[in-house]
Amino acid sequence: MNDVLTAADIFMLLVAVTGGAAAISVVISRNVVHAALFLVVTLLSVAGTFLMLGAEFLAWTQVLVYVGAVIVLILFGLMLTRAPIGPMAQHNENGHLAFGVSTLLFLFLCLVIFRAFGDVRLDLQYTGAAALGEVIYVEWAFPFMALGFMLTVALIGAIILARREEGEGPVTDLADEIPARDSRDVTASPGAISAGARAPGARAAGGGSAPREVQQ
Amino acid sequence: MEPGLLDFPSLGLSIAVKLLIMVGFFLTAPLVAGYMEHKVLAHQQDRLGPMEAGIGPIKHGVGQLVADGAKFIQKEDIVPTAADKWVFSLAPGVALVPALVVMLVLPLGPGLFGENLGAGVFFALAVSSVSVLGVLMAAWSSANKYSLMGGIRAAAQLIAYELPLVLGAAAVVLQAGTLSLVSIVEAQADFRIFGLLPMWFVLPHAIGFLLFFVASLAELNRPPFDMPIADSEIIFGHMTEYTGIKYAFFMLAEYAGMVVLSAIATVLFLGGWYVLPGVTVPELINWVVAFFGAGPFEFHPVVAGLLGVGVTMGKIFTLVFVMVWFRATFPRLREDQLQRMSWLILIPLGLLNIVVIAIAKVLA
Numbered sequence: 001m002n003d004v005l006t007a008a009d010i011f012m013l014l015v016a017v018t019g020g021a022a023a024i025s026v027v028i029s030r031n032v033v034h035a036a037l038f039l040v041v042t043l044l045s046v047a048g049t050f051l052m053l054g055a056e057f058l059a060w061t062q063v064l065v066y067v068g069a070v071i072v073l074i075l076f077g078l079m080l081t082r083a084p085i086g087p088m089a090q091h092n093e094n095g096h097l098a099f100g101v102s103t104l105l106f107l108f109l110c111l112v113i114f115r116a117f118g119d120v121r122l123d124l125q126y127t128g129a130a131a132l133g134e135v136i137y138v139e140w141a142f143p144f145m146a147l148g149f150m151l152t153v154a155l156i157g158a159i160i161l162a163r164r165e166e167g168e169g170p171v172t173d174l175a176d177e178i179p180a181r182d183s184r185d186v187t188a189s190p191g192a193i194s195a196g197a198r199a200p201g202a203r204a205a206g207g208g209s210a211p212r213e214v215q216q
Numbered sequence: 217m218e219p220g221l222l223d224f225p226s227l228g229l230s231i232a233v234k235l236l237i238m239v240g241f242f243l244t245a246p247l248v249a250g251y252m253e254h255k256v257l258a259h260q261q262d263r264l265g266p267m268e269a270g271i272g273p274i275k276h277g278v279g280q281l282v283a284d285g286a287k288f289i290q291k292e293d294i295v296p297t298a299a300d301k302w303v304f305s306l307a308p309g310v311a312l313v314p315a316l317v318v319m320l321v322l323p324l325g326p327g328l329f330g331e332n333l334g335a336g337v338f339f340a341l342a343v344s345s346v347s348v349l350g351v352l353m354a355a356w357s358s359a360n361k362y363s364l365m366g367g368i369r370a371a372a373q374l375i376a377y378e379l380p381l382v383l384g385a386a387a388v389v390l391q392a393g394t395l396s397l398v399s400i401v402e403a404q405a406d407f408r409i410f411g412l413l414p415m416w417f418v419l420p421h422a423i424g425f426l427l428f429f430v431a432s433l434a435e436l437n438r439p440p441f442d443m444p445i446a447d448s449e450i451i452f453g454h455m456t457e458y459t460g461i462k463y464a465f466f467m468l469a470e471y472a473g474m475v476v477l478s479a480i481a482t483v484l485f486l487g488g489w490y491v492l493p494g495v496t497v498p499e500l501i502n503w504v505v506a507f508f509g510a511g512p513f514e515f516h517p518v519v520a521g522l523l524g525v526g527v528t529m530g531k532i533f534t535l536v537f538v539m540v541w542f543r544a545t546f547p548r549l550r551e552d553q554l555q556r557m558s559w560l561i562l563i564p565l566g567l568l569n570i571v572v573i574a575i576a577k578v579l580a
Contacts, residue, residue: 068345
């Protein structure tokens, strides 16, 4: 085995080392926002790996979905809740356990990959978007639709879980809401919010006067 | 993929020429957009705008942005004490680089493009969505509550408006049957409404064009979607703590973003370098001279390419003009109005648009 490293090999190595280093930084970083930013580097290097393997469309999907959307959501969540500048004392009692488990998992995956492929050299070729579409929407159409259905179910489930039931959770202060003009409820006329409408559960109790709420 | 005019036999030479043209475009086009913003906005508000700074004998403020740039470089580079220094310094670069990278795939004229990627549209949309990361980094690292609020608003806005942008572009991809930006321009040259009238995609895709344009305004935090940098509430959003050259980078990123998204809209909806639907500039010139009885002229590919670049630039800056016009016309949308507009109007409209286009495509 005295292959000469080609430019592609060097690039692949660079991407792998960068991604690996960034992935370790994600875990050991003491600052959650820094961890999220290191995760960007890791995800970009995954996109780079896809690119080197000839999966161009998958690489740009990785950038669009993970770097452009998922990371933005993570940062959005961090900024909404807690995002102090500087190191943060993480209360993490399971650190050693997590280290052991992840090391074992890493070794296991290494073993599996080496046993499965060994010295096999894959003949990589460029896969265009059209070829990929053909495979997904023609050959694997049914699994694709099943996945789509499952994701829709998950989405609806998330909405149902997050939805506030009647008499549960903090009651919205009705004074903050702009009253509907066309409501039959006389208390909902502009500028005339009575104490009755302000009481919790008043909208559900007032029969026929709750057009905006779906009765469970 | 067909090689373009810039693909020379020597790889090194073609890379050098492409880089030179890209950097040249990157350094001039955003300045023109910025100058347009100064002057167009001024005239629409019945004032003159910059008049003194000029380049040589040409006055009317054409040198204003060059002078601004020189001023920004001289300013002190202030980093707040409480700021996260690394992230704070990296943020302007992260905001700027995506706009530069997208220019790699923009076809400006026939054969004049950096790289004709197979998934060009997708690449452009994916890379341009990264620039919001710079905004978020700046917002968080500034250690300023106004910056943080601006960042949160920017993130919420991006999540809401990324979808209409992609949906508008996806309908065009469906129609053209290709993801390559060059092939999309060519597909528009061959496109006929009802098999008769040659037309760009802007007419059958009027809804898609509207979605794309509105969403790109929101992506750029341009008025009326400038809630993240609303000066009367949160000073200047994520840019509040920035001074000097780093601030200039953010402004450059905004103008470069205007040019890049206008260029993508030009390619997707307005027929790229075709001066009329399906007619290039050399063909038009030959028609006109044939009308006066003169023989048809032969155009060198480079000349034809440059004429095409002129047409593309004209369309790009027309769209930039409309963006400035919007700024002078519409009041800022409130945060809830902004979210409602995307989730309840634009996204359903975009999905409906795709269904209609798909049915029309199958029937045609």
